[in-house]
Amino acid sequence: MFRILFVLDVFNRTVVHARGGDRKEYKPIHFSSRICESSDAIRIVDTVKPREVYIADLNLLQGIGKREKNFEVIQGVAERAKTMVDAGIKSISDTEDIFEIVPTVVLGTETASLDTIGQVAVAYPGRAVVSIDKKHGKILSSDPSMPDDPLEIVRKLNEFELQDIIVLDLDRVGTASGVDSQFLSKIASISEHNVLLGGGVRNLEDIETLEETGLAGALVATALHNGSIPIEKVQ
Numbered sequence: 001m002f003r004i005l006f007v008l009d010v011f012n013r014t015v016v017h018a019r020g021g022d023r024k025e026y027k028p029i030h031f032s033s034r035i036c037e038s039s040d041a042i043r044i045v046d047t048v049k050p051r052e053v054y055i056a057d058l059n060l061l062q063g064i065g066k067r068e069k070n071f072e073v074i075q076g077v078a079e080r081a082k083t084m085v086d087a088g089i090k091s092i093s094d095t096e097d098i099f100e101i102v103p104t105v106v107l108g109t110e111t112a113s114l115d116t117i118g119q120v121a122v123a124y125p126g127r128a129v130v131s132i133d134k135k136h137g138k139i140l141s142s143d144p145s146m147p148d149d150p151l152e153i154v155r156k157l158n159e160f161e162l163q164d165i166i167v168l169d170l171d172r173v174g175t176a177s178g179v180d181s182q183f184l185s186k187i188a189s190i191s192e193h194n195v196l197l198g199g200g201v202r203n204l205e206d207i208e209t210l211e212e213t214g215l216a217g218a219l220v221a222t223a224l225h226n227g228s229i230p231i232e233k234v235q
Contacts, residue, residue: 002207003217005084005196006050006224006234008041008077010070011058015039018221019174023058033225042076050234053081054106054198054219060088061111068097075101084129084163092119099124104163109133113143114156121160130157131166131198140170151186158192165193166219172200174222179206181213188214203228 009018009026016026016039028039036044045053055077059069077083078101086106087098090113098105105124107117108131120128132150133140139148147153150167157165167187172178177200188195194216201207201220207229210218223229 002211002215003052003196004207004229004234005052005054005217005219006045006048006081007054007056007198007219007221008044009056009058009221010041010073012065013041013070013073015041015044016058017174017225018056023062026058029221029225034227035225035231041073042080045077045080048224048231048234050081050231052217052234053077053083055083055085055102057085057087061086061108063088071097071101078102086131089116089120091116092123095120095124095128099127103127104129106131106166108140108168109143109146109153110140111142113141114145115143117157118160121162125161126163128160128162129164129166129196130160130162131168133168133170135170137171151190154187154191158190162193164196164216165191166196166198168219169197169199173198175200178202179210181209184210184215185213201229204233207233 009016015029017029017032030039057070059065083102084104084106085102088111089107090111095105106129110133179200196217198219201218
C-alpha cells in the first residue's frame with residue numbers, strides 16, 4: 001500500500017506552511033489551509049486523523065530556541081499517529097531524547113554526516129530514516145565524505161539498516177510543482193530501502209505516478225491543505 005505521510009512543519013509550537021525552503025517566510029498554516037482552522041498541531045491531527053506523520057522541527061533545524069521547545073507538541077502527535085521527526089540531528093547523542101518521544105528519527109544530510117548515520121543505524125537498527133536533502137539542484141551537506149550524486153548516496157545507504165529513505169527537494173516543497181519521475185525511478189531501482197518523496201506532489205495523479213515509479217510513499221502537506229488530495233488518503 002502506497003503511504004501518504006501528513007507533513008507538519010513546526011516552529012515555536014506552531015504548524016507553518018513550508019514553501020520553497022525559505023524558512024523565514026513560513027506563515028501559520030491556518031492562513032492558507034482549507035482543512036483546518038487552527039495552526040495547533042494536536043488540533044490539526046485530531047481533525048485530519050492521519051495514519052503517519054512526518055514532523056520537521058524547524059527550531060532544531062535552524063538552531064533557534066531551547067532544544068525541547070516543540071517536544072510536548074511532538075509527543076502529543078506521536079500519541080495519535082505513527083510519527084517520524086527531523087530534528088536537525090548532528091550526532092548520535094542528539095537522537096537519545098528524540099527516540100524517547102517518537103519511534104522513528106529522520107537523519108537529514110543537511111545536518112547528519114555519513115558517520116553519524118552509520119552510528120545511529122547500528123544503535124537503533126530499523127528505526128532511522130535518512131533524508132537526502134536537495135536545494136538548488138545540489139545535495140545539502142557539510143560532510144566532505146558525502147557524495148554529490150544522490151545515486152551514490154543511495155548506494156552508500158544500502159549498507160545500513162534503515163527504515164526508509166526520503167528524497168527531499170526543498171525547492172519543490174510547498175510549490176505543487178510536480179515530480180521528476182525519471183530521476184526517482186533511478187533512485188527506487190538501486191535502493192534496498194523503501195523510498196519516499198518530499199516536495200512537489202500536486203494531486204492524486206502525481207501519487208499514481210510515484211507508485212508506478214516504484215516509490216513506497218510521499219510526504220504531503222500543501223496538496224492536502226488546498227484540497228487537491230482528499231484527507232481520506234492519509235487516514
